[in-house]
Amino acid sequence: MASSRWIRPEVFPLFASVGVAVGICAMQLVRNISSNPDVRVTKENRAAGVLDNFKEGEKYAEHGLRKFVRNKTPQIMPSINGFFSDPDLPSK
Template sequence: MAPSRWIRPEVYPLFASVGVAVGICVMQLVRNISTNPEVRVTKQNRIAGVLDNFAEGEKYAEHGLRKFVRNKTPQIMPSINGFFSDPKY
């Protein structure tokens, strides 16, 4: 069996989309294990038990992307949507 039988140019977009999905999953896992205040990896941190550190939890929940999109409209192309939906045009 030659490798060209399984790896054809038609499947490159599939490899790319699966690669992007796996990358997003890995990024989220690394973010959770490194910065989530509820995840404790080392033994010293696990001994501490449940901490009521609300500032650390707020910092984790209000990350930069959430702050950036907070006051934006939830539309991909607002000008085109407005053109086709608003009667004033």
């Protein structure tokens, strides 16, 4: 009864978007638990208190995605935006 209500082609995009959102959340949780210098899982690490480990914190903050997009323009389609907004470009 419930399967005929929820398993329809119309709800597949909903399942996909929720699945992507859950995947992104899970990836961020695993990243924080495994490599965040402020998160300490074991009892020995928690006993250390607050550490001034600036190198480890900078390594965590400057991850690969941030390095990749640092010198990119903050546009989704810069060539199309330039075509329609830049009068100096010759039309093809």
